[in-house]
Amino acid sequence: MDLNNVFSQVLILFFIMLVGYFSRKRNIIEKSINKGLIELILNITLPFMILSSFNYEFSKEMLINAFRLYTISLVLYLTLVVLSKYLFKKYPYNERSVMRFVTIFSNCGFMGYPIVESVYGKIGIFYTAIFNINFNILIWTVGVMLFNNKEKQNVKKVFLNPGLVSVILGFILFIFSIKLPYPIQRTLELIGSTTTPLSMIIVGSMLADININEFFKDYKIYYISLLRLIIIPLVTLTILKFFNFSGMLLGIPVLIMAMPAAANTALFAEKFDADVSLASKCVFFTTVLSVVTIPLIIMLL
Template identity: 25%
Template sequence: MENLLMGLNIVTPVFFVLLLGYFAKKRGYIDNNFVDKGTWLVFYLALPFKLFYDIKSSRIESFHLKYVAYILLGIIFVIFISIVIAKSLRIKDKKKLSAFVHCAYRSNFVYVGFPILDIIYNGAPSMEHMIIIISFGLTLYNISAIILLTYYSESEEKRISIIDIAIKIIKNPMIISIIVGAIFNFLHIPVYQGVDKAIEMVSKISTPMSLILIGASLNFESSKSDFKLMFISAFIKTILAPAILIPIGVKLGFTNMELGIAFVFWATPCAANCFIFTKQMKSDYEFASKVITLSFIMSIITYPVGISLMNYFNLLH
């Protein structure tokens, strides 16, 4: 019971801020224009500044190739399992099938995982491992999403451009901020105190702002005909993936910090980016929106339970 209360104490602040965003949108204080502009602010300014500031100020002593392999192979495994399950469910609509798989593997790690880890580790999760997940894990998310949504597209033009994918990765503000932050860290480049303080101030808005924006984007209008598929996709994301991959991580001998970060990565609900990607690539974005919302609802229970189990087996600290 003590472990479960600890899990609830960790996730409650995050979901409380999410609900503030949701109710602000319902009451008309936030509209879609605010969400679009706020998303730009977080994605291009606040989060990159946070990553730069944290990485610049962190002690980065080594590069964990074993952890890189674990994260990348884990993502590929979840994608494979999701496709197998989708095929077994006989989803005939290619758009819905691609949205099902996309939502089942893509984690909202940056917008939701960061705040959770900040609370678990008192604002000091290992940046060495965070860098690995952001640089490699999120890059693979984008590559696999483009390939998946293009392959299952109903368009006659199904050409996958490696150059376009590479450009999108290189232009990603989070990747840029990681590289610049690592350069400043390794070369011990000083930053003028006034600028450093300004970067820190901007970085602090990333967590509450991103949670409010996600809350404002949630859609609780369900569809009974799709509920089974929605539930299974969200189940894979929030329950099946961590239930399989965390024990594998334990067997591989990872530290508690590595396992804690991995758990949040695997267990975090479906990313809001799934909606953006599916809409841009003409997949079933309405279905994706519903899976995102359902996975967040489920994670209100699965997060505290998962964190309490991790703490019970001494896998967090």
């Protein structure tokens, strides 16, 4: 792994994030535009990027690796769901729900895909899409229950979200070695390639909306940031190395676990009347710190 290239890629993503930050500060990107871009990414560009990444001839080795990554993902997420229940028992419900959400769900979409692609290339997107299947299912089930366990689960929303549908369609294409016509494949690639810059611009613009007055006085932010950015990825790395995983089977789980708090954290907190201030602080602080911590984690792979 060329560390200089990886650092350069992470720095590029950070600079794109700054473009989004200052564009929002100057009101070039308005809130309505921000919301529209998020919908564009989640419903079009990201699914297109995922679908185009499955353009490979069927390989038994790739299928086995995909199954292994799915299994690793399932074990990791279920472990975090259980552990987070006990880590934050002493906190009030509206804070506890936010802290558990941050612990379980990282920003595996807006930041995870770009970072993994910068390290492993297009094949990394293929495997990350498999790894993130459990994220897409759990965030609309467990994620909602963390904030409101009386909320009725929308099965259609869980299983028919564009991200999960694109993985299923892509996997069918891969299993049967179906090659899309060049104009369609190229269209998917071109539109999908806008996901990374758009995602980082959105992350930057979201950070610009967060009020950081008295920000550093909240000790909970340091605790959750240490857990999200350092402890979880390091424990994941140690366990996977103990079981002799290497390459992308090691790197992708560790990188996804090393991502900052999911952007959805503040959205869910606001929807279910949890601690929106704490949620926003977690997203801001972990995202800013991740510019430093992610390269450090990559060095350990």
